[in-house]
Structures are given as structure tokens and as C-alpha cells.
Amino acid sequence: MKFLDQAKVYIRSGDGGAGSVSFRREKFIEFGGPDGGDGGRGGDVWAE
Template structure:
């Protein structure tokens, strides 16, 4: 007899952050302006299944995951 498990898992990746506070400095450029960037796009999430897992009871108590 086979059983079917179902679990809702909420996954969130990083958002990249606000970037760094940095200013452009060159010899002949007074007040060069900001050059810190925007922090990027954030991380990716990859979900992988395990063939030897028999039950999803472990995910009943921990449903939220952040990368």
C-alpha cells in the first residue's frame, strides 16, 4: 500500500541588500559622486528531492525557510 504526503513549504531567497556606501574618488574629479551600486539581485533557491525520504513529517513543524 502506498501513501501520499503533502506539505506546504514557504521558501524565500535573499533580496540583495541596499548596496554599499561608497563615493568615486579620482585625482582631477572633485565631488565624484556615488559609486556604491545597488546590492545585486539576491540569491537563488534550488529545491532538491531525496529519494530515500519516506515521510514529510519533519516539515510539519518547520515550514518557513530563508536563504
């Protein structure tokens, strides 16, 4: 008699987000320009 176990596992990590939009503001700089950031790399997946 033969036993067989089978499972489908779907794994997805985070996508890091959309980041932020901001502009540089300083007292003596009239037009500071963009100062935002990206959303990062996203999450990690660990399996043991």
C-alpha cells in the first residue's frame, strides 16, 4: 500500500508600498525641489 501526501502552497511577500511625495523646505532656499522616497524592497519570506 502506498501513501501520498500532496499540498499546494502559494507564498507572496510584500511589494514595498508606494513611497512618499514631499518637497524640501528650507528658510533661504526658494524652490527646494523634490525630497520624497521610494517604497522599499518589500517583505521577506522564511520557511523552516
